[in-house]
Amino acid sequence: MTIIEDDRALAEQISQLLSRYGYDCTEAKDFSIIDRQIEVEQPDLILLDINLPKYDGFYWCRSLRERTKVPILIMSARNSTADQIRGMDSGADDYITKPFDPDVLLAKVNAIIRRNYGELKPENADHGEEKCGVIFWENRQTVACRGKQTELSFTENSLFRVLFAAFPDAVSRGELFMQVWDDDSFVEENTLNVNIRRLREKFVAAGLPIAIRVVRSFGYKLIIGGDNT
Incomplete structure (x- = not known):
């Protein structure tokens, strides 16, 4: 999965947490070419901050949703209802507010992966x-x-x-x-x-x-x- 977070210390903490539970994580370095990084890496999940340099997370969420169906989990200190709705409207699949309990983040990540790729995803033939x-x-x-x-x-x-x-x-x-x-x-x-x-x-x-x-x-x-x- 790809972690798009400009707080390097927090990005590293999230990466270490998820890596301990078997997830392969990469961190965004250049926040002006996020779309290109996602295109190259093809992650199973995107963890996206809102307060980013150049363009904010709402912009990138809309932009990425036009290119990919991959689940997007927004992580943000913006905890107002309006911001959460804006994030979901931009195409996010879920939203977690900072500061968050690491166990809650892990639970959300596990649930997203499980329902989209794991045992909760029905195994049906590719027919309509x-x-x-x-x-x-x-x-x-x-x-x-x-x-x-x-x-x-x-x-x-x-x-x-x-x-x-x-x-x-x-x-x-x-x-x-x-x-x-x-x-x-x-x-x-x-x-x-x-x-x-x-x-x-x-x-x-x-x-x-x-x-x-x-x-x-x-x-x-x-x-x-x-x-x-």
């Missing part, structure tokens, strides 16, 4: 599953309908998988947290809200007839062929 004209290729992270399609990030893909599997029934918020994030202990409430909004926006932008409706006091349900509201 179809429901009401909507085809979902989980391994390709792609949703299509009527000749139109959109690609999803890892977290969006996991979230859609749970909603799609339950269709036409609703899924509780608690179940979404457990299925998508493996736990709800270290996950901000805004993380789910923002990812639901990102899915809605992608479906609208791609012209897909897919909506995600709020089920009051319960959770969400997928609607196929309806307005995305």
Whole structure:
């Protein structure tokens, strides 16, 4: 994984922590060519600070998300709700505020790796599953309908998988947290809200007839062929 943190001491501490648990880590050195480093290294996870020289982490998160589907975990001293939402809107999969407990960081990293690459990632063939004209290729992270399609990030893909599997029934918020994030202990409430909004926006932008409706006091349900509201 790649650690993008301009506090050299903190970057080294994170690297040492994760290395002890078997993760191969590299640290960004030149913060003006982060995109090129990611392209070369092809990491399984990006740990991204916000307060970086030249361009901030929000910029790099948006830029990297246009190039790769790799999970992005933002690490930042900015702890306001607005900053967390902005980070998720920029394409991050999760957000942790500084100073953080090393055990919490490790738990988040383990959960991201486990659900995207490990035992929580379903082992399915590379074929699309179809429901009401909507085809979902989980391994390709792609949703299509009527000749139109959109690609999803890892977290969006996991979230859609749970909603799609339950269709036409609703899924509780608690179940979404457990299925998508493996736990709800270290996950901000805004993380789910923002990812639901990102899915809605992608479906609208791609012209897909897919909506995600709020089920009051319960959770969400997928609607196929309806307005995305």
